[in-house]
Amino acid sequence: MSWALLAIGVVLLLFGAYASWTAGRLDRLHHRVELARASLDTELARRSALVGELGGSGMLDPASSLLLLDAAHRARTASPEEREQRESALTRAIHATGTDVEPWTAELNLAMRRVQLARRFHNDIVVSTRELRRRRLVSWFRLAGHAPMPATIELEDGR
Secondary structure, three states, rough: OOHHHHHHHHHHHHHHHHHHHHHHHHHHHHHHHHHHHOOOOOHHHHHHHOOOOOOOOOOOHHHHHHHHHHHHHHHHHOOOOOOHHHHHHHHHHHHHHOOOOOHHHHHHHHHHHHHHHHHHHHHHHHHHHHHHHOOOHHHHHOOOOOOOOOOOOOOOOOO
């Protein structure tokens, strides 16, 4: 009888250790999602500021400048619900205006690439977090706590 109790105790201990490790991993993933989102927001703000500078530089025709300035302003002032749409509209405006102005081309291309990478990194972490949260152990024992399910960011980012 004591061997059976010892075996049950060992199994419960191993299960508890695994559950604790999984909860810690999930917490770290949620933290990484927040950091990746902050990084993406920073890159989007940089791109918007750069496009605003380009639109106000006087190097483009007035219609292109107005289109870029309006799209950049709308992207910066968008509410969280409409952020993805406004950032996608900014990407379309950048491509529509043909912003191949010599001093700005390299910097704008770099800003666009950084947005792509930040979004891809964020979405990869979100997918990993969601996969872990879908496991039975996590859902049955509520190892995610009260953290909201993270969502991917779907932008038209010029890829």
